[in-house]
Amino acid sequence: MSKVKTSVAEALQGLQDGASIMCGGFGLCGNAEALIAAVADQGAKNLTLISNNAGNLGKGLAVWLEKEIVGKIICTYVGTNEILHAKMASGEIDVTIVPQGTFVERMRAGGAGIPGFYTPTGVGTVVAEGKEVREFDGREYVLERALTADYALIRAHQADPFGNLRFYRTARNFSPIMATAAATTIVECDELVALGAIDPDDVHLPGAFVQRVVHVPEHEDVIEYRMNRPRPQA
Amino acid sequence: MFSKQQMAERAAQEISDGSVVNLGIGLPTLVADYLPAPSEDGSGVWLQSENGILGMGPFPYEGDEDPQIINAGKQTVTITTGGSCFDSATSFTMIRGGHVDLSILGAMQVSQSGDLANWAIPGGRVMGIGGAMDLAAGSKRILVMTSHVTKKGEPKLVAECDYPLTAKGVVDRVITDLGVFDVTPDGFRVVELAPDVTLDEVRAKTGATVHAD
Incomplete structure (x- = not known):
């Protein structure tokens, strides 16, 4: 079965109430705009949204907030x-606010089969409250847990039919990491290219992470x- | 007193050739105007933007803005020759793994033990953490650039921060409109005073002990 879907609605098939969804993008830059818009109309509610921001200027993921389909961010x-x-x-x-490096590392860990990790980021701050703090070689570190999700909605510049991806400039941001941490990664691509059109050395994210x-x-x-x-x- | 531009020019003197530097949002972004751009032999200063650029250039020429080339403040920017783009995990490996030589950050409060508070005001609305805690905890060296007192005239250099902390014991040096100050085991130490600023004025406007030598 090909990973290539003929419509955004088909690409979102099966998305249900209560799903956890990672959305790539730094603010409105690099958003999977069509997928995000379609989720707002698709009917699933009580979603958990995992995203650096949650839209802005009433655009992008801000529409999910407006439509009251998000329970947790x-x-x-x-x-x-x-x-x-x-x-x-x-x-x-x-709403849970996480330091950005911890945010992406939690997803990286989730995608790599690592249940948690220690980081100095957040030690001595509200971020460390209620979490284990442990000393290694004289410095304190806080234990952070991995983060995974049901879906990742990401945008790529180029995709081939296997889901090999290339990103463009700073539209890349969290997207390739989210793809590793989600059970189902759905990619919205600017260009759909033939298998082999992306040189093996130029694939930013291999197709194994894309559904x-x-x-x-x-x-x-x-x-x-x-x-x-x-x-x-x- | 130092003007904002003089503070930026003074901060630029802290940056050695070939450094990887992250400039925080606000006052620190002015420092870019006084830095040598990356040159053909790879020297110069390489600006890192935590959303995924190493080798960030100035704002684009009018009409050349690319919505997919932004900095961490979500402003349109450019990428210098030799610059690179990467994902957020790589970016924060750079930051958290100690590969950023210097971060210049704004502050709401800095304590005499180097604690930094720059992300939330007690009782105010929460804007978020962004990359502030990672930059503060991970950079090799932290330089703070801030006005010496708040708009209400309250000291920003204090014995203990009462604002929510960004990181503990991380600040190395502070540049304010009144001068340059190091965080030492004994508290703040004057490195230099801005023109026409006296030690007495600094002491009166600082909420912690200030050593002159």
């Missing part, structure tokens, strides 16, 4: 995400903070 940064601030304050969504692929050629690609400088006059 594990993220690293809230920032100016007003809808998330509101739902955190009201207690409507249970479904859907080709989505158009993306909105919202810029959260457009910064620039004047072009020098010729």
Whole structure:
């Protein structure tokens, strides 16, 4: 059976209430835009969202919050995400904020069959509260547990039919790690290329970590903070 | 007093050629203007952005913004010649594994034992942790750049932080508008004072003991 699905709806088949879902992207950069939009309409509720942010400017995953389909969020940064601030304050969504390096390492561990690890990040802070702290060679480390999920929804620049992936620039971020930590990884690719089109040395994520692929050629690609400088006059 | 630009210029003097440096959001980003860009022989300063760039360049020219090339503040940036992009696990291996030579971070409070508080205000709304705790715990050296006092005039250099901590005992040096201060086993020590700033003024505006030598 081919991993390539003909529609976003087909790619999301089987997604049910209560699912845990990792979503790649740093803010709105590198989001699986079509998959995220489709989940909002698909009907599954009480989702656990694992994502660095949870949308912003009312876009991307912010739509999930608006549609009240999320019960729990594990993220690293809230920032100016007003809808998330509101739902955190009201207690409507249970939000856990994790240091970003610990966030990705927990998923890396989850994907690599490692149940937990010790890190100095968070020692002496609220992050370490209620967790084992152990000394190694004179420095304190906190025990963090691995993180896995039912699904990962990620965006790649190129995918082949086996699910070998290449990413583009900083749209890569958490996506390849999430793919390793999820039972079902669903990829939305800018370009669907032939098997062999990606040189073996240039595959960023091997197809073993990918279960479904859907080709989505158009993306909105919202810029959260457009910064620039004047072009020098010729 | 140092202006913000003078603080940035002074901070740039802390960075040796060939270093890998992460500049935190806010005041520290100004330091980039005073750093030698990576050059053809691989020298210069290599800026790391925790969302996955080593060799981050300046903001793009107007019209050249790429929504898929951003920094950790989610601003459009560029990638220098010789720069690289990578996933977040690689990025935080760089940060947490001690491969970033220096991080320059903003602060809400710094204690005389080098504790850093820069992610949450008690009673204020929580913005999140992001990469702050990882940078603070993992970088080889931590330089803090901050105004010496808050907008209300309260000291930011204190005996003990009462804001939520980012990391304990990590800050090496602090650059403020009043001068440059080292964190030593005996507390803050003056490295240099900004023009027209006296030791008495520094002591009056610091919530901890300040040693002059």
